[in-house]
Amino acid sequence: MLLQIIFSFPTKGGFGRFVYQMHRVGVMSLLIIAVSGLFIGAVLGLQMYSILVTFGAESMLGTAISLTLLRELASVVAALLFAGRAGSALTAEIGS
Structure with a gap:
């Protein structure tokens, strides 16, 4: 069902926009996420030590x-x- 939804874009070029949004959001x-995880691990290490x-x-x-x-x-x-991150990016895009 997911593949049917993905490949059923009504306009030409819809799949390219889908891939662009997936890249932009994901x-x-x-x-x-990596930088935040680094700092969370550092704080956790200090507390646990x-x-x-x-x-x-x-x-x-x-x-x-x-x-x-x-x-x-x-x-x-x-x-x-x-x-x-995804919610704020999509909200900013809708607002502009």
């Missing part, structure tokens, strides 16, 4: 950060940032 959001020092488990910092980011935060943060 690919252009990757830099923002102070907690792990009290237990003498500083060597577990890398494992704890990677598990926390991959299992919990990465998908949620990426989805929120993508939705915010």
Whole structure:
């Protein structure tokens, strides 16, 4: 059904506009998501280090950060940032 919707553009050149919008919304959001993920990981590392020092488990910092980011935060943060970036871009395009 998705392919039927994608390939059923009523005007000529509609698929090119579709690909352009997908590139603009999807690919252009990757830099923002990567930079935000970097800073979130840094803050999480600083906070977790102070907690792990009290237990003498500083060597577990890398494992704890990677598990926390991959299992919990990465998908949620990426989805929120993508939705915010895509929504604001489309709203700005409608407004102009």
